[in-house]
Amino acid sequence: MPNEPLVLGIETSCDETGVGVVRGHTLLADALASSVEEHARFGGVVPEVASRAHLAAIVPTIRRALAQAGVTLADLDAIAVTAGPGLAGALLVGVAAAKGYAVAADKPIYGVNHLAAHVAVDTLEHGPLPEPALALLVSGGHSSLLLVDDLAGGVSALGSTIDDAAGEAFDKVARLLGLPFPGGPPIDRAARDGDPAAIAFPRGLTGSRDRAAHPYDFSFSGVKTAVARWVEARRRAGEPVPVPDVAASFQEAVADVLTAKAVAACRAHGVSTLVIGGGVAANSRLRWLAQRRCEAAGVTLRTPRPALCTDNGAMVAALGSYLVAAGAPPSRLDLPADSALPVTTVTV
């Protein structure tokens, strides 16, 4: 039992209310309530709308997860909750609920890092993570390359985006092309009929001087503006916009930079395992390109299935279970939510 702790995980850092139940590396339940449709007309996640939805959904989602897993609160070894990074008001709903359960059921509570949880979720699909490993986390809120020496505490950031997150660029380009929010899935679909080499969109921070100063950082603001200029010039000239080609070429530019830098980081640090997580990891081109480049570099690629790449409660439970098994001390009941929690802080 101590090596296979039963943990409930709560995730409310953005627009998904996620509750998972995990025993060791075994996923028992993954319940989700999403407010994404409420945000669609605003073209992005509205923090207050997300927070209201979390409050309405949190208890029913927990009830659903426990029922799915066939366990009761009394059976749990611990409760884990995302303490950051994320939207402050949204995080607080999960943290407050987790504390309520911890006090009422007299269970230890672990306030955990959202990014580390995105890495930990892979253990549910592919078993224990070889350490050190590299992790590429790409979503609407994050784009980071992490070096994972020890999931329980030795995580460091090699680089991250200096402007927009990759997923944010997908959302903005989708809007330019008249595609719905969130932009990732419709761009992926449109790109299937397009030519990724049709338009040469810029690859941010890949010039020789940028590579020296920002070897593992990303920039997606430039490519987004380049797409906007290209599309606008077409429209101004009264020509039709070839949406599939624009989508495919934009997606190629993003996937190219992400995978090139991730594989370069593996080589530089002598790491032979790459984990890719976050909502953008569901992108088919990113997965394909990462697979090809990892094979060429002799790196083992681990990518959880798309449902576990996007935000969910199972990833928080997975990290919580790992922490309990590793003997990490629980958080205190006065643990805060930290919207800017650094990735080096795995538990608060």
Add this chain to the structure above:
Amino acid sequence: MLVLGLDTATASTTAAVVEVTADRVVGRAERSAVDPRGHAELLAPQVAAVLAEAGAGPADLRAVVAGTGPGPFTGLRVGLATAAAIGQALGIPTYGVCSLDAIGAHADEHWNGRMLVATDARRGELYWAVYTGGAVRVTEPAVSSPEVVAGEVVRLGVSVAMGEGAHRYADRLRVGVRDEGRYPSAYALVDVAADRVRRAAPGEPLVPRYLRRPDAAAPRPPKPVLPR
């Protein structure tokens, strides 16, 4: 029977263990602390502390009573999420009470005047309601500017005010402000809900009184990026 009360609708975070008997409501332990951004850090330790002071465990609780606001959103949600979680975890009913009512409870039974209860809604506005003797609320809770509330004070014949908001805007409300009851007390919340507790009324989902819509606007069309 023992009842947990809690409120996070104002700058104050408060929790109490209260004993509700057939004819009395007795406070067993109460904690309060004022920190407008501290609800999430303060509340759970307060709950643990009041249980310990009352010599009780979570399993001894028979109901949870939570202040449903109105109040600034982020703090308000901390109390409601915590209360809902405790209620579900213990399988006991949760009851919601308007947080202003916990201050309005100061209006004595034999008094027939009108009392304003006002808390700080930020953005230069107040959450408010008017009470008469026996803590009877005579207006729906609302969010308004101090000038609008001052007009209602005159129109409704209010003679005294209570609450942190009334203190903050005392000069603009032009009504005498009582010093006690600046913030809702968790004990008073349970007192307001005591009848529901006694007759074991069905639990209620804890629905926050936001009184304001989220700040959100539909996006404008993308700005041109090419020179004209």
